[in-house]
Amino acid sequence: MSSIPNIIIAVDGFSSTGKSTFAKLVAKEFGFLYLDSGAMYRGVTLAGLEAGVIANGVIDEEGLKGIIGPLDLHFRRDDGTTKLYWGERCIEAEIRGWEVSQYVSPVSAFPWVRNFVDNLLHAFARDGWVIMDGRDIGTTVFPQAELKIFMTADATVRAQRRYDELVAKGEQTTLEAVLENLQDRDYRDSHRPTSPLRQAPDAYVLDNTHMTLHEEVVWMLGLLQGKFGLLESPGLSW
Numbered sequence: 001m002s003s004i005p006n007i008i009i010a011v012d013g014f015s016s017t018g019k020s021t022f023a024k025l026v027a028k029e030f031g032f033l034y035l036d037s038g039a040m041y042r043g044v045t046l047a048g049l050e051a052g053v054i055a056n057g058v059i060d061e062e063g064l065k066g067i068i069g070p071l072d073l074h075f076r077r078d079d080g081t082t083k084l085y086w087g088e089r090c091i092e093a094e095i096r097g098w099e100v101s102q103y104v105s106p107v108s109a110f111p112w113v114r115n116f117v118d119n120l121l122h123a124f125a126r127d128g129w130v131i132m133d134g135r136d137i138g139t140t141v142f143p144q145a146e147l148k149i150f151m152t153a154d155a156t157v158r159a160q161r162r163y164d165e166l167v168a169k170g171e172q173t174t175l176e177a178v179l180e181n182l183q184d185r186d187y188r189d190s191h192r193p194t195s196p197l198r199q200a201p202d203a204y205v206l207d208n209t210h211m212t213l214h215e216e217v218v219w220m221l222g223l224l225q226g227k228f229g230l231l232e233s234p235g236l237s238w
């Protein structure tokens with residue numbers, strides 16, 4: 001594969017389908033730079049919450065517009081993966097919390113927020129091999145991506161996985177609340193007027209309801225072999 005320049009792989013799909021876990025592992029195994037577009041929307045939401053322009057169930061649109069211009073969000077390679085920074089502060093952990101998850105979907109529906117994030121994503125993905133996950137990567141951000149994956153899984157299975165993660169991190173919630181948040185985000189993400197979540201017509205569907213992560217990567221290896229002529233297995237390192 002080393003003779004193939006600039007490959008972009010778009011991984012889109014519903015909430016909590018394991019897109020980032022899958023994309024991170026593919027990045028590590030096959031030498032791609034991993035970029036998490038959802039992290040950017042989460043970063044904007046965190047900044048809004050900390051500035052007090054998102055509070056008590058209300059998003060002050062003008063207030064959010066006021067802070068987004070100078071907002072320095074960027075990715076840094078760190079410990080073999082990519083992490084989101086706000087200036088010098090690593091915000092990977094904070095952006096995964098419950099409060100950010102409550103507001104991120106409506107925040108990401110503002111066209112000017114999408115524009116802000118898309119510009120940053122284009123700048124970060126300028127060179128080399130990039131795998132990026134999100135909702136609209138294969139349809140809007142990089143419609144010319146060399147390979148598009150659309151991930152899905154049964155909603156109750158996704159909710160259970162997400163609930164287990166949150167509980168392991170010490171968050172207090174219920175399975176019902178997690179399922180409701182996930183279904184609400186799926187609905188909002190698929191029905192917003194700007195760049196709704198859609199399966200690109202040329203995307204390969206990965207339904208991982210009954211798959212292990214290892215099976216997903218083996219499936220991906222088959223695709224990479226077929227698409228880019230990778231003949232040798234790199235020998236999965238885990």
Ligand code: DC
Nearest residue numbers: 037038041104105108134135136185
């Ligand atoms: O992938 P995630 O759950 O971290 O994404 C958080 C939210 O960001 C999700 O509810 C929808 C939004 N998002 C988006 O609208 N477009 C993207 N490309 C990525 C995420």
